[in-house]
Amino acid sequence: MADMVENRYLSAGANRYAAAADWSEDGLVAFGSDANVCLWDPTDSRGISHILGGHTAHVRAVKFLPRDEGDKVVHLVTGGDDKQLRLWAVDSETGSAACVQTVQEHTEPINCIAAFRGAASGNAARRIFVTGGADATVRVWALEAGQITPLQTIKTTKKYMPLTIALSALEEGNGLILAVAGTTNAVQIFTASATDGTSGVDFTLQATLPGHENWIRSLDFLPEKPDQGSDVLLASASQDKYIRLWRIHQGTALSALNATGLDLSADALTPGNKIHKIMAGATKYCIMFEALLLGHEDWIYSARWCRAADGRLRLLSASADNSLSLWESDPESGIWITVARLGEISREKGATTATGSIGGFWTGLWSPSGNTVITLGRTGSWRRWDYDAADDAWKQTFAISGHTRAVTGISWSRDGVYLLSTSSDQTTRLHAEWALDAANNSWHEMSRPQIHGYDLNCISALGPSSFVSGADEKLMRVFTEPKAVARMLSRLTNTAPPSSETEAALPDAANMPVLGLSNKAVDTIPDDADLPPTDSPEQVDPATLVRTSALDTLTHPPLEESLSRHTLWPETEKLYGHGYELSCLAASHDGALIASACRASSLNHAVIRLFETRRWTELRPPLQAHTLTVARVRFSADDRFLVSVGRDRGWVVWERNREEKDGGYGYGLVQANGKGHARMILDAAWAPPPVGGGGVRVFATAGRDKLVKVWVRKAGDEGRQFELGKAITEEHPVTALDFVPEVTGEGSLLLAVGTEAGKLSVLTLRVEGGEVQVLSTLVVKKELCLPKAVMQLAWRPAREGRKGRELAIAGEDGSLRIYAFPSL
Structure with missing residues (x-):
């Protein structure tokens, strides 16, 4: 009978770690979400397909291992705060996955994973990957016959914590090169001569690359050309806001300088571009500083290489300045320049992190084809850009979103069109079914009505276009749906629009004032309206304005920018009375009453307060029978009864009074069971x-x-x-x-x-x-x-x-x- 259950919608926000996501060669994205691992195909409008449970703490690192041709199983390696390394077998056709092995060798959280598939040895292909942990160790592993085995443990010489690692092959037969960095301003380079066989690998420290001025967050290798014998490029991204490129060349320093056309004079060889000599087995290599990439205004969390279809190299960097940069080398001068910048425009960041700034981009990923990029922001939501060759431009399209902390309350609208959820991540989100066509409906986040400054604990729909929520503050807030969201929901869900009378009573839209917690109703402004010049005293923050067409022209679920700015619901009422944080609330089915309770350790606060919704006044006296926090209140479907339960181990049933009282119906005690x-x-x-x-x-x-x-x-x-x-x-x-x-x-x-x-x-x-x-x-x-x-x-x-x-x-x-x- 368990097989009779079908998954219709999975929503989960991603963990904010640079290594917590990876995009497989088959087009599947895996990312950590709390203690889960989520699988998502960005080309599928249905969003997350599977949520894999097994870890017991936050997942920090996710990596796909390359698979052999013809193999239907893709292996995924994950690690996190529980110190466990888990191996998953993912079916490339169905996307289903199962954990096949759990290993715990690290003694502290696992921060990063790097993978490389070695050459064939006999009848078996050997896959090598490396993990870095907060225990200041780097561990080398092999995947053989569907199982992972440890090969080597490297202790970082400067006792720093690895935050990023990268692994690559040198020229065929000459071994592997490993780069390690983290809570230090230098990159350590290790090499190993063995790439196959059963004798294992032995990485030894060969060089330390200086230059960065802060912790290093990302490393990535890529051969400059797909040909054998090509130089290997290493990109290192740091909290110092810079990206440094390094060249690994086989041969002597003189041959390397000749190959790159650099100045051979003694004055040119400053400490900043010192040539580092290394060995891999019996083969000599040298490492040179290649370029310094400037442009980001804040920490850089990730830098990843991609080879375009025409062979050109591209580098994607994600930064805390809310932007993605795509870098290419100019074919004439060889200078690395930004060819595209995606994300936030500085002047539109907004006055607060709630309404504008998304807290930076934590990682950037390339699709296998290089024609799509995705990035993760503070809100746990993904953003996606597709390359349009006709316009030679990157165009943003909708992706997926989700809560980043515990979902503390849910409530369906009375007609079941949408679902409201509220969370400890201080947001309320509205989810609805996108009626794409008769055969393809998919669920998406359609609105973010409330972005708060306190953890939200409870929510209840009041009617077709309003709800009430309670948070870690002493009051409740009532919100009303704006016209822009009502029209968008009607269009995207293929449901009846609000009547002209109803729509006329709704506000246009809402925004949040600077340093405020209350969403204020605002009027939309025409698309062609001119804003005051930037040097004018009347200049307003563009992030606080809502254009008329912001939601009216959408033919797909809103993008993250629209969700966080244009889909807020205006707050219409505040309900006071409780002395501590709200613990629970419920609205009667007819929408006439709201019952609520707060955290309590005494009789005075362990009460249920009733508020009527015509004049928004409290019906006194409050209902008193519990001795500790009331955990839940529920109205019966006909609103005749109210039941309350709590920490005092008891339940209480209340019945509605026959006579109207202060604009609403009060409730009286029917039965109290203190030892339920x-x-x-x-x-x-x-x-x-x-x-x-x-x-x-x-x-x-x-x-x-x-x-x-x-x-x-x-x-x-x-x-x-x-x-x-x-x-x-x-x-x-x-x-x-x-x-x-x-x-x-x-x-x-x-x-x-x-x-x-x-x-x-x-x-x-x-x-x-x-x-x-x-x-x-x-x-x-x-x-x-x-x-x-x-x-x-x-x-x-x-x-x-x-x-x-x-x-x-x-x-x-x-x-x-x-x-x-x-x-x-």
Whole structure:
């Protein structure tokens, strides 16, 4: 039954490490995301295809090993903060992957991996790769017969931490060259004479290349020409904002100088371009400083070579100045120049990192063909540019995005058109299904309504065009959808646009003031409107303006620039009353009430506050029954009941008052069970109400005591007491629950269960009188489960013409997933 689950959407932000991503020869991108490894084909609009779990801490380094021709399996090596080196076998046809080996030789986190495939030895091809760790060691490995074995351990002579390594072959038969650098301003060069056979390799230190003035972040080798005997070029990128190019030449220093046409006078041989002599086996080589590349204004995180189809060499550099630079050597002068600069324009960085500056680019990758580049920013989102030969220009297109920290709350819009998610990364994101055509629908982030200065903890949709969220501050904020986003969503999701009356009431767009936390409604400005000159007192930051066509002309999901600047929702209300950080909130299904709670260690703060949404006032007095933090509040589908659970191990059921009170309906205590579970209760969910409003009422609670408890109130029970109908034992603490909003055709209830270990299951329950039976359990297969706790679950509201059900899953690992259950 586990095979009945289908993956519809995977969203996860990438880890911000220069070595945490790689692009395979087959066109597959792998990148670290928290403790996961994500696989993504940039040519496929569906985004991430697989999330691989296994690591227990952040993944810092990812590298594909080149495969033999005809081999359908590609090997991927990953390492990170858990000190483990994992080998994955990736099927090049299906993209599925499995971990085949785990090795732990490093004693500190693994920072970088470099790979090289050696020549054939007998009947077996030998693949060499190297890892660098925070334990100040570089370790050499071999992949043979689908397994990795250690060959050599090199301790860095200056006791620095390797942050980058590069590996290349010298002329055939003459061995390997290894460059190592990191928390030092020099590059160490090692060589090994053996490239095949079973005798192993023995790297020895040959030279130390000075010149940089700060830590070195990236190294990359490439032969200058594909011919045998060609010189090898090394690019080194540093925090000193410069890239240095080095030439490795076979022969003497004199032959190297003659080959490059450099000045042979003694005055020309300054310390900066000193020639370093090295040996690989019995062959002599020399290393010379080739060029200094200037242009970036901040740290450079990565520099990678690519050979174009016409044989020209190109270098791609990614910098903290929010730009990518493409470098080429001028064919006449030989001077390296920037032929294209991609990314942010300096004057449009914005006033704050929230609305403008994306915190730099952390890595840049070439596609196998060299016609596409991608880069990663602070927000965890990828940006992509494709080369248009007709226009001789690089054009940006949409890529993928995701949360970079735990997803703490999710909420479907009332009609199920979009899903809202909020996270500890201080953003709220809106995800919707792009109706590309009848056969190809794919999910994407369509809007980023809220970018905050506090970690966000909870969210709930209020209606078709508004939501409320709570963060690590003492207030809640209410947001309304702007016209620009409403029109874009209608067009891209192929749903009905808002009525003219509704649209007229919506603001045009929103922006965030300097050093502010509140999104302000703004009017869009015409595309042809002239801005004041830069030296004018009225000059405004272009990043704070929203052009009329910013979203109206989009035919694809918005780019990262649009998401972070043009898709904000204006804040319409603030709701005060709590004394500490918000822990949970929920909006009633009719949108009339908001129930919320905050972190508490005393009776005074362990209360539930109700706010009515007509005048945005609090209904007093607050609901008081808990003694510690309330972890979750949930309204029943008909809003008649409210259930609350918390750290005090108890649950409380409240019932709506019959009389209207202060513009809204208040709630009164029905039943309090102070010993509902043996440990704290983390979630609760109401089953769909009985037809006609009578009959049996059911809700479920999830506890850290590894139990799911189903509570039942029998039909016609005058005492209005809920009694335990069933206790279901799980292997791990239960962290999330949600009932399908409707009863099945057979009269059963479907309950989704998520645990602290990331396990997912769907229980089919039958309630007869006060008895609860578990008819069946659908356990989601291990490959689709999470490596960390399930934070929340939410079934998508049923939609006309759609078969089966879809479940949204919020993970502590920073992933947001939507799984389809076609048979439900």
